[in-house]
Structure formats: C-alpha cells, structure tokens
Amino acid sequence: xxxxxxxxxxxxxxxxxxxxxxxxxxxxxxxxxxxxxxxxxxxxxxxxxxxxxxxxxxxxxxxxxxxxxxxxxxxxxxxxxxxxxxxxxxxxxxxxxxxxxxxxxxxxxxxxxxxxxxxxxxxxxxxxxxxxxxxxxxxxxxxxxxxxxxxxxxxxxxxxxxxxxxxxxxxxxxxxxxxxxxxxxxxxxxxxxxxxxxxxxxxxxxxxxxxxxxxxxxxxxxxxxxxxxxxxxxxxxxxxxxxxxxxxxxxxxxxxxxxxxxxxxxxxxxxxxxxxxx
Amino acid sequence: xxxxxxxxxxxxxxxxxxxxxxxxxxxxxxxxxxxxxxxxxxxxxxxxxxxxxxxxxxxxxxxxxxxxxxxxxxxxxxxxxxxxxxxxxxxxxxxxxxxxxxxxxxxxxxxxxxxxxxxxxxxxxxxxxxxxxxxxxxxxxxxxxxxxxxxxxxxxxxxxxxxxxxxxxxxxxxxxxxxxxxxxxxxxxxxxxxxxxxxxxxxxxxxxxxxxxxxxxxxxxxxxxxxxxxxxxxxxxxxxxxxxxxxxxx
Numbered sequence: 076x077x078x079x080x081x082x083x084x085x086x087x088x089x090x091x092x093x094x095x096x097x098x099x100x101x102x103x104x105x106x107x108x109x110x111x112x113x114x115x116x117x118x119x120x121x122x123x124x125x126x127x128x129x130x131x132x133x134x135x136x137x138x139x140x141x142x143x144x145x146x147x148x149x150x151x152x153x154x155x156x157x158x159x160x161x162x163x164x165x166x167x168x169x170x171x172x173x174x175x176x177x178x179x180x181x182x183x184x185x186x187x188x189x190x191x192x193x194x195x196x197x198x199x200x201x202x203x204x205x206x207x208x209x210x211x212x213x214x215x216x217x218x219x220x221x222x223x224x225x226x227x228x229x230x231x232x233x234x235x236x237x238x239x240x241x242x243x244x245x246x247x248x249x250x251x252x253x254x255x256x257x258x259x260x261x262x263x264x265x266x267x268x269x270x271x272x273x274x275x276x277x278x279x280x281x282x283x284x285x286x287x288x289x290x291x292x293x294x295x296x297x298x299x300x301x302x303x304x305x306x307x308x309x310x311x312x313x314x315x316x317x318x319x320x321x322x323x324x325x326x327x328x329x330x331x332x333x334x335x336x337x338x339x340x341x342x343x344x345x346x347x348x349x350x351x352x353x
Numbered sequence: 354x355x356x357x358x359x360x361x362x363x364x365x366x367x368x369x370x371x372x373x374x375x376x377x378x379x380x381x382x383x384x385x386x387x388x389x390x391x392x393x394x395x396x397x398x399x400x401x402x403x404x405x406x407x408x409x410x411x412x413x414x415x416x417x418x419x420x421x422x423x424x425x426x427x428x429x430x431x432x433x434x435x436x437x438x439x440x441x442x443x444x445x446x447x448x449x450x451x452x453x454x455x456x457x458x459x460x461x462x463x464x465x466x467x468x469x470x471x472x473x474x475x476x477x478x479x480x481x482x483x484x485x486x487x488x489x490x491x492x493x494x495x496x497x498x499x500x501x502x503x504x505x506x507x508x509x510x511x512x513x514x515x516x517x518x519x520x521x522x523x524x525x526x527x528x529x530x531x532x533x534x535x536x537x538x539x540x541x542x543x544x545x546x547x548x549x550x551x552x553x554x555x556x557x558x559x560x561x562x563x564x565x566x567x568x569x570x571x572x573x574x575x576x577x578x579x580x581x582x583x584x585x586x587x588x589x590x591x592x593x594x595x596x597x598x599x600x601x602x603x
Contacts, residue, residue, distance in 0.1 A: 121481070126482070131412065131483070132416070132418045137418070179376060193391025196395075279475070283561045
C-alpha cells in the first residue's frame with residue numbers, strides 16, 4: 076500500500092476519484108443540448124430585428140443602444156467590426172447573424188421561434204430540478220467560495236495561474252478552484268435564471284399573468300436587452316469552458332463528465348513545474 | 354494567404370455539411386411533431402397560469418411611443434376600400450355573422466355611439482420591437498352579446514380588406530380572448546380617428562398576443578366552430594403562409 080506519492084519520487088498515476096454525481100452529469104449534457112439550440116435559434120430570432128433598446132418600448136423610429144449594420148455592430152457610441160459573425164451577406168441577402176450560427180440556417184423567424192420555445196422546456200424543467208438539487212443537497216458546498224478564496228490576492232493569483240496554463244493538481248484538483256466556483260455559480264444562479272426570467276418577460280401573455288416581471292427588468296425592451304446580454308454571457312462561458320477542457324486534458328475531463336471518474340494529474344511532477352522556487 | 358484561404362474553405366465546407374444535417378433533422382416529421390408538442394405545452398402553460406380576465410399592462414400618456422411604427426400593409430388600396438376612404442367610411446358597414454342568433458350590420462357611427470373602452474397598451478411585433486399606443490374602441494364582447502353567440506361557436510374570425518400577394522388578411526382568436534375585457538375593435542388611436550396606415554376604419558386589439566394577431570381593416574367578424582375550412586386552415590394569414598404560431602402569447 077504505497078499509494079501515497081512522496082515528493083521527489085517519479086509520479087505514479089494517482090487513483091481516480093469520483094468527481095461528478097449523476098445529477099450533474101445528466102444535467103450537463105441535457106443542458107449542453109438545450110443551451111446550444113437556444114443560442115442558435117435565439118440568434119435567428121434576433122435577425123428579425125437586430126436592434127436593442129432600453130425601456131418599455133422600442134422600434135425603428137426609436138434609438139437603439141445596440142444595432143447590427145452591414146459588416147459592423149454598433150454598441151453605444153462604439154462601432155465594431157462584425158468579424159464575419161454579425162452583419163454578413165449570405166445566400167443573396169443580408170443577415171444580422173451569420174447563418175452558420177443559427178437554427179434554421181436560412182431566414183425563418185417562425186421556425187426559429189418553434190425551436191426556441193420547444194427547447195425552452197428542456198432548459199427550464201431540468202434546470203429547475205438541478206437548481207433544487209443543488210440548493211437542497213451537499214452540492215452547494217462545492218460551489219460556495221470560502222472567505223479565504225474570495226480575497227482579491229487569491230483570485231488574482233488563480234487568474235495568473237490559469238493564464239500560464241497551470242492547473243490545480245493532486246488534492247487541489249479534487250474540488251473546484253475559485254474561478255470555477257464563480258463561473259459555475261454565475262451560470263447556475265445568475266445567467267440561466269436571468270435569461271429565462273427575461274425571456275418570460277417578453278411574452279405579452281405572461282405580462283398579463285405576472286406584470287411584476289416587467290417592473291423587475293424595467294420594461295419589455297429592457298428585458299429583451301438583458302436577455303441578449305445573458306445569452307452572450309452564456310456564449311462567452313461556453314467558449315472559455317470548452318477551451319479550458321481542451322487545455323486541461325479533454326479525454327480525462329470529458330470522461331469525468333460521462334462516467335463521473337476523474338484522474339488527477341500526477342502531483343509531484345506538476346508541482347515541480349508549477350512551483351519554481353518562489 | 355493560400356493556407357488561410359484553404360483553411361477557410363475547409364471550415365465553410367464542414368460547416369455547410371453540419372448545417373445541411375441540421376436542416377435535414379429540422380425537416381423530419383418526428384422533429385416537427387416534437388416541436389409542435391412544445392408549442393402546445395407553452396399555450397397550455399400560459400392559459401394555466403393566467404386568469405381568463407387577467408389584464409395586459411396598461412400605461413400612461415407619458416409612456417406613448419413618439420412615433421408608432423406602421424407595419425404590414427399600410428393601405429389595402431382596393432377599389433372598394435379607396436371608395437370607402439373617399440366617402441370617409443360613411444357607407445361602410447361591419448358585418449357580425451356566422452354562428453350567431455342575430456347577424457349584425459353596423460355603421461361606424463353606430464359603433465362610435467356604443468359603449469367603448471380606452472386603453473394605453475404595448476404592441477409587440479413578433480420580430481421583437483414594441484410600440485405603446487392609446488386605443489379606443491368597442492369591446493368585442495358587447496358585439497358578440499348583441500349578436501348572440503350560438504353554443505357551437507368556438508372561434509371568432511376577423512376578415513380584413515387588405516390583401517398580401519393576392520391573399521386576404523384574416524386572423525382568429527378563441528372565445529377566451531374574444532370575450533376578454535381588453536379585446537376591442539378600435540376606431541381611434543392616440544386620441545384621433547384611426548388612420549389608414551394603422552387600419553382604418555376598424556382594427557382588432559387583442560392585447561395578450563403579438564402584433565400579427567392585431568388585424569387591421571376589419572370588415573367582417575364571423576363566429577365559427579372550426580378554423581379548418583377557412584382560407585389555408587391555420588387560423589390566420591401568417592399562420593397559413595409562413596407557419597407562424599396561431600397562439601401568439603409569446
């Protein structure tokens with residue numbers, strides 16, 4: 076039983092450990108599908124009126140804070156290039172969003188609405204179950220940052236380590252680091268509830284049932300803007316998340332999200348690389 | 354440069370393959386069925402959480418859109434309609450018929466003399482924009498009570514004067530929305546006689562649904578048992594021509 080790696084010894088593969096419970100794994104993949112469809116069908120809906128406003132109303136005669144123009148996207152006073160994503164021309168017509176990133180992949184507002192509102196159920200129902208499971212069970216402790224972790228110096232240190240692609244190893248890899256905790260909690264408690272609540276605020280039917288939603292977000296067009304901002308936040312999360320998975324070892328990471336079992340990086344070797352005499 | 358070009362071509366090619374796959378999935382009848390299931394779940398859920406009489410939010414004069422965007426047809430432009438415009442709609446009549454005990458034929462003056470409701474509400478286009486306007490008009494419920502709905506009536510259909518691509522515009526609602534206190538046939542907007550671009554002489558306001566349900570240039574109100582035999586059978590112009598959802602509460 077000489078499983079404990081001693082410093083200085085060549086690394087033996089550390090024992091795999093059970094990292095993700097079944098609820099997390101199930102929700103992760105269901106959510107991956109629903110968020111993917113929601114983002115792509117949502118971008119097609121955005122195509123129909125690629126302008127965002129603040130307040131209760133907003134239409135072409137009014138002033139948008141964000142608008143897509145051919146080849147460009149304007150955010151407030153800043154005009155940015157469209158980077159081939161926004162303001163492109165394809166199939167002989169202009170698109171606010173490149174059809175490569177939309178469902179369906181041709182202009183179809185009614186079709187995209189059909190996809191969006193069907194997959195909304197797959198986003199909301201499992202999402203609520205997972206939220207309840209997180210809040211009731213022990214999982215919330217995995218996400219809750221400690222006071223020590225919230226020190227700015229600790230967060231800055233972790234950002235620095237991530238930027239140098241030095242990821243936690245051994246024991247430290249068994250729990251989420253502060254950047255993971257903040258981003259996962261941000262997705263579960265802020266972005267997803269935000270995108271769902273603002274989505275419901277845009278429904279004229281639900282406005283009659285729950286008018287307080289409009290007060291909460293400052294009117295329908297503000298809710299539409301916040302809906303878009305939350306969706307872009309989710310898109311940004313997905314890009315960084317997938318990048319991190321690739322950099323941290325995609326096979327090990329994806330396996331742990333399928334079977335639950337994760338194999339930490341050998342501690343001593345990485346420790347030697349990660350911590351030069353400081 | 355060459356490398357960049359070929360990589361891009363490869364990417365576009367791969368993307369095209371994936372998209373072709375996606376569109377194939379989207380077109381499959383089983384996927385369509387699944388999506389339709391989602392649509393009816395949304396309709397049922399909205400009806401479940403909303404009281405029948407729950408009112409759409411109403412606003413103050415200070416909230417009015419400075420310019421209310423004109424959308425869809427701005428003028429039916431048919432010889433009949435042009436004649437009505439020339440005559441200030443003096444000879445125009447609204448027909449209320451179908452599954453009713455006493456079909457009605459009402460002049461604009463009769464409608465204006467009837468009890469009316471004034472409301473400042475938000476118009477939400479399916480495209481995403483909103484405009485706030487003030488509407489005054491005759492509650493549809495009063496007209497249907499006057500005409501006496503038969504017990505077999507399930508839907509109210511609005512036949513319009515305007516055509517798009519040769520097809521007449523029409524819309525329909527169920528009796529829950531038809532009898533809703535805010536459902537009116539409006540003859541005034543922002544304190545003035547309803548203008549031609551906004552649907553003169555009469556436009557439907559059904560405030561818990563999207564803009565394409567707010568039929569303009571309403572000529573005839575018909576009570577029916579089923580939408581199947583009318584025009585394309587899906588209950589509205591946009592529903593027929595582009596598969597827009599009949600229930601437009603979201």
